[in-house]
Amino acid sequence: MKKAVQTIPKITLRQLAVFVSIYQTGSTSRASEVVHLSQSAVSSALTELETRLQMPLFERVGRRLNQHPNAHPIYIQAQAILGQALTLEHYHKSQVGQIHIGASTTIGNYVLPPLLAKLYEVLPDANVDMYIANTQEVVNEVEQLNIDIALVEGMPRPTDMKAIEQRAWRTDTLMVFAKRDSKWLKGVAAYNDADHCYELSTEQLAKLPLLVREAGSGTRQIIDEQLLQYLPNAEIIMAIQQSEAIKHMVSADIGLGCLSQHVIHAELAKGQLVQVKVAGIDLSRTWWLVWHKARHQSPIWQTFIDIIEQGQAQT
Structure with missing residues (x-):
């Protein structure tokens, strides 16, 4: 019959904290106040640590605890471990x-x-x-x-x-837009004063220079799927990575653009840019x-x- 193997408890941070407090205060009663545990719990934690280490850390003389020569090197290591644990706790709090x-x-x-x-x-x-x-x-x-x-x-x-x-x-809506009084729209479409926009057919838009976002952008995806499929011969003169660049180029009357309403909201409100509605095209996304x-x-x-x-x- 095999003899049962006695399992020795693992060292815990609580045991180390208790030991450090006893080392610093010199007694279990004062250490119990520091770690907010009962004196009996402090004594038990110290005994468990000594059992796990298989060495005495203090010598009991009556009610006094005198430091054993083993205590100091264990104290240095315990402080380092508790410091690392505190650093980890602070790191977790910062990550939260x-x-x-x-x-x-x-x-x-x-x-x-x-x-x-x-x-x-x-x-x-x-x-x-x-x-x-x-x-x-x-x-x-x-x-x-x-x-x-x-x-x-x-x-x-x-x-x-x-x-x-x-x-x-x-949801969001893309808008085809142009400079107010754009040269590209003269003689092509009339300005609708009631709706504050120009109105074009897909055939008319296909003949005008268009500035669009680059492939891979969400804006370009919608333009490809919901606009350009109806304009197989559209004149795309430039694919640009930045919406602001497109807006400024349209303001310079280089061509027409197609961007989110959020991008051109301020310029529409000031009348610097105008919407160009394209018959039969829905650019919501x-x-x-x-x-x-x-x-x-x-x-x-x-x-x-x-x-x-x-x-x-x-x-």
């Missing part, structure tokens, strides 16, 4: 307040800032890291677990659909929330989701 947000260009430049302002109102110490690029680049970062949550335009196209969660967020299923959803992650959903309810 950190979030990595990705956004496609239009959302990142025009829609995300007020959402972040609301996040800072709720969590003033929030640590936000942002990545703004075109939709496909942002989705790629989500797949690599570099981003906690992303807000993108157009339908996300991850390589691994099983790993990515995506949720419809809100869905914006998406995207995250990796394996990504930890921290409290700040949920707070940001709540802010997004509140904003959605108000639109």
